[in-house]
Amino acid sequence: MRPTLTHLALHVPDLEACVAFYKRYCGMHIIHEREGKGSRIVWMAEPGKEHRFIFVIMPGGQERHLASDDYSHFGFAVESAEEVDRIAREAETAGCLIWAPREDVYPVGYYCGLRDPAGNYVEFSYGQPLGPGSETMPIPRSM
Structure with a gap:
């Protein structure tokens, strides 16, 4: 196994x-x-x-102190770009938004990032070939 x-x-x-x-x-x-x-x-x-x-x-x-351009993170897929936006608005109000919603090239998709209370970064994304509903999306191939 x-x-x-x-x-x-x-x-x-x-x-x-x-x-x-x-x-x-x-x-x-x-x-x-x-x-x-x-x-x-x-x-x-x-x-x-x-x-x-x-x-x-x-x-x-110990609290982690990651730079805003450090993309070490836990990734969570959501069902829509609107859900990414909703999470980002809530996180901005709470003071834990680190990456405002943005679109990136495939396979990254649309995402935002939050900072958890321990300093870890947490990404919420839509359009990646991972997570629920991604079974019909192509797997990215190396170039």
Whole structure:
């Protein structure tokens, strides 16, 4: 059997703020929580993906300080360009928008970027050949 990516584990400086962020912007929910090594550990997933991929969020991390042109990020696909715009407006009001909505060449598509409370960047995109509905899109080939 080949390895399968199942989770991403993050140490964060403010556990509650990060859990709230991923609930609010990413639609994730808590699927498991426990006390581990003296602190609360939270597992979060997208609805329907609880057995495929989760975020494990743990307290005790240092805030990340990424440059605005650092494109290290977690990527979430959304159903429309309008949804990208809605998320960006909400994030701008909350003070966590880092990349205003923009269109880029295929396969990047239309996207915006937010900064989570730990300093990680989170992209919301439409039109990439990834995520729900992308099965009919061509896979990008190297040039």
